[in-house]
Amino acid sequence: MTTIQDIADKLGISKGTVSKALNGASDISETLQKQILETAVELGYTKLRRYKKPSRRLCILVQKDNIEYKEPHHFAYDIVMGFRQMAEPAGCEVDVVPLDVNTQRETSYDVFMLQNDYSGGFALGFSLNEPWIRDFQTSRTPIVLYDNHIVGNPSTAYVGIDNDEGMYLAVGHLKELGHHKIGYLSSALGSHIMQIRHRAFFQAMHRHGLKADPSYSGCSYYLSECMEKHLPRFLGMGMTAVICCQDTFASAAITQCRQLGYQVPRDISIIGFDDIPICPYTSPPLTTVRQDRIELGKSGYYALNSLMNGVSIGTVLLHADLIVRESTKQPAAGN
Amino acid sequence: MTTIQDIADKLGISKGTVSKALNGASDISETLQKQILETAVELGYTKLRRYKKPSRRLCILVQKDNIEYKEPHHFAYDIVMGFRQMAEPAGCEVDVVPLDVNTQRETSYDVFMLQNDYSGGFALGFSLNEPWIRDFQTSRTPIVLYDNHIVGNPSTAYVGIDNDEGMYLAVGHLKELGHHKIGYLSSALGSHIMQIRHRAFFQAMHRHGLKADPSYSGCSYYLSECMEKHLPRFLGMGMTAVICCQDTFASAAITQCRQLGYQVPRDISIIGFDDIPICPYTSPPLTTVRQDRIELGKSGYYALNSLMNGVSIGTVLLHADLIVRESTKQPAAGN
Numbered sequence: 001m002t003t004i005q006d007i008a009d010k011l012g013i014s015k016g017t018v019s020k021a022l023n024g025a026s027d028i029s030e031t032l033q034k035q036i037l038e039t040a041v042e043l044g045y046t047k048l049r050r051y052k053k054p055s056r057r058l059c060i061l062v063q064k065d066n067i068e069y070k071e072p073h074h075f076a077y078d079i080v081m082g083f084r085q086m087a088e089p090a091g092c093e094v095d096v097v098p099l100d101v102n103t104q105r106e107t108s109y110d111v112f113m114l115q116n117d118y119s120g121g122f123a124l125g126f127s128l129n130e131p132w133i134r135d136f137q138t139s140r141t142p143i144v145l146y147d148n149h150i151v152g153n154p155s156t157a158y159v160g161i162d163n164d165e166g167m168y169l170a171v172g173h174l175k176e177l178g179h180h181k182i183g184y185l186s187s188a189l190g191s192h193i194m195q196i197r198h199r200a201f202f203q204a205m206h207r208h209g210l211k212a213d214p215s216y217s218g219c220s221y222y223l224s225e226c227m228e229k230h231l232p233r234f235l236g237m238g239m240t241a242v243i244c245c246q247d248t249f250a251s252a253a254i255t256q257c258r259q260l261g262y263q264v265p266r267d268i269s270i271i272g273f274d275d276i277p278i279c280p281y282t283s284p285p286l287t288t289v290r291q292d293r294i295e296l297g298k299s300g301y302y303a304l305n306s307l308m309n310g311v312s313i314g315t316v317l318l319h320a321d322l323i324v325r326e327s328t329k330q331p332a333a334g335n
Numbered sequence: 336m337t338t339i340q341d342i343a344d345k346l347g348i349s350k351g352t353v354s355k356a357l358n359g360a361s362d363i364s365e366t367l368q369k370q371i372l373e374t375a376v377e378l379g380y381t382k383l384r385r386y387k388k389p390s391r392r393l394c395i396l397v398q399k400d401n402i403e404y405k406e407p408h409h410f411a412y413d414i415v416m417g418f419r420q421m422a423e424p425a426g427c428e429v430d431v432v433p434l435d436v437n438t439q440r441e442t443s444y445d446v447f448m449l450q451n452d453y454s455g456g457f458a459l460g461f462s463l464n465e466p467w468i469r470d471f472q473t474s475r476t477p478i479v480l481y482d483n484h485i486v487g488n489p490s491t492a493y494v495g496i497d498n499d500e501g502m503y504l505a506v507g508h509l510k511e512l513g514h515h516k517i518g519y520l521s522s523a524l525g526s527h528i529m530q531i532r533h534r535a536f537f538q539a540m541h542r543h544g545l546k547a548d549p550s551y552s553g554c555s556y557y558l559s560e561c562m563e564k565h566l567p568r569f570l571g572m573g574m575t576a577v578i579c580c581q582d583t584f585a586s587a588a589i590t591q592c593r594q595l596g597y598q599v600p601r602d603i604s605i606i607g608f609d610d611i612p613i614c615p616y617t618s619p620p621l622t623t624v625r626q627d628r629i630e631l632g633k634s635g636y637y638a639l640n641s642l643m644n645g646v647s648i649g650t651v652l653l654h655a656d657l658i659v660r661e662s663t664k665q666p667a668a669g670n
Contacts, residue, residue, distance in 0.1 A: 151499075151503055152500060154654045162650060165487060168486055292647070295647065295648075299646070299648060312627070313630075313651060313652070313654070314497045314500065314653055315650065316652075317649050318646075318647055318649055319489045319647040319649040321647075
């Protein structure tokens with residue numbers, strides 16, 4: 001186990017200086033403090049080893065450009081609440097830390113955690129190309145990622161819903177209603193979860209014995225492009241139902257269908273994904289695959305607590321739940 | 336919520352008789368008791384609703400024909416211990432219930448649990464064709480399955496290691512040593528886990544940029560057939576390494592290679608799966624993918640406790656860990 005002496009020896013400075021830097025004393029230059037923290041991380045010195053006290057400081061790292069959490073109608077609000085509901089009664093202090101790509105570029109993940117006295121983190125809203133996703137391949141401070149999966153690092157865990165199950169339920173519901181030609185609308189495949197859902201769609205179609213060649217999916221970075229290019233293409237192909245990667249896409253698809261002269265669900269059925277708070281209020285109310293966000297937050301704490309206690313949980317998936325509202329019904333006669 | 340009165344009404348008998356049957360009174364005929372229990376289950380009456388007392392009775396259901404647990408060197412011994420280590424301090428009573436196919440045929444799962452006062456179960460060693468696997472599609476008494484996955488029933492959860500990760504690490508280790516032609520030996524694909532590992536092998540080869548057509552795997556129900564048919568075929572194809580679905584297969588493969596005039600690891604590298612207690616003592620000691628069985632047991636309790644508290648965890652996967660011993664090394668020059 002790395003000690004303060006090891007860090008001092010490596011840098012040729014005194015133990016006192018190292019200790020001051022690790023405790024954030026103000027009489028040390030920023031450059032020296034950064035050098036000491038980086039050396040500490042390089043040598044494998046982490047907060048977990050440093051503190052024996054029962055109260056632990058944890059953080060929820062929110063990529064603020066990708067996900068909102070401050071208001072009850074924001075997607076991550078309940079996830080944060082679920083995490084707190086488990087962590088705080090267990091004696092942990094929880095900070096919510098909004099950050100962006102620049103924060104990640106300036107400081108590596110392990111250094112950031114050491115600098116701020118955090119024993120572990122729960123990361124929300126990270127897309128695949130962010131700097132810390134690379135850090136998480138080799139980081140040593142326990143981190144749980146919502147909807148991101150790091151392979152091969154025992155200090156990381158992935159929490160999410162079972163998207164294969166969700167897609168299986170969605171396709172099964174449509175098949176039971178009598179739909180056979182089903183399309184899938186997706187945003188670009190630049191996040192782990194978009195890749196997973198895209199694959200899950202084809203797998204679910206296959207498992208239900210329905211045809212789906214690559215033309216059955218339409219992916220675009222811009223929602224508008226999905227609506228203007230892929231949705232009309234699907235309608236032209238005679239699709240009677242469309243599953244969307246997210247509720248926002250589904251809600252836009254309902255509007256776009258109406259503008260193109262198609263009524264939902266009479267002419268075409270639409271299913272979303274996530275069950276965001278708006279879903280009961282779209283017109284018609286949206287059938288969707290629910291992610292229980294309180295439970296996701298609770299599972300996030302459980303996984304983090306397990307990692308911090310040396311039980312190397314890598315993946316926790318919640319059951320998906322299909323919420324049937326009014327945007328789906330049997331296809332019109334003749335289809 | 337179903338009451339005793341509902342059951343009495345449905346059968347046209349008195350509440351007292353229903354209550355006696357549910358409490359296992361001896362002055363009721365076996366036929367009548369069975370009828371009452373089956374009706375109770377049909378109407379959705381479960382132990383979870385019946386008991387409010389804090390102490391809960393749980394059971395570990397062991398398919399005794401497939402898995403052993405009684406001695407420290409048995410595979411499931413540590414899994415049972417890990418489960419108890421979490422459940423008992425939490426105030427649960429844990430019974431270990433060995434059963435076979437006949438027990439499952441005689442009584443349905445929900446009826447069995449109701450009859451024996453169990454609020455939840457942890458199932459070890461069930462293969463895909465056993466009667467209760469069908470029951471688990473629709474059962475209501477929480478059940479966690481080690482290495483079995485039921486899709487779409489929120490009262491079930493799956494606990495295991497991340498086999499995709501394990502296979503990725505195993506293939507990566509061999510590739511780093513310089514191996515390119517790698518075969519996969521497996522028992523028949525009649526269990527969930529054998530199917531998962533088989534698919535994981537091809538996926539890992541693909542992700543590491545290595546060739547693997549269907550001839551690169553050999554599956555047989557009988558270990559002897561794997562050794563006599565597929566292993567010589569692999570050697571004939573110029574394979575320099577073989578990954579086996581289980582340590583018992585890997586251990587047999589080492590012996591068989593020796594009898595065929597090949598030395599492990601000089602002529603061929605062998606990797607197993609599971610890290611059963613024998614692995615450090617094979618000759619040479621076996622490189623293998625570890626399942627931490629204590630942690631699997633602990634995770635089993637966690638998942639069950641979550642289900643019983645309405646947090647619908649569906650899957651918990653532990654990180655896989657590659658244990659490098661002496662059955663793997665770089666291939667001989669010329670390969």
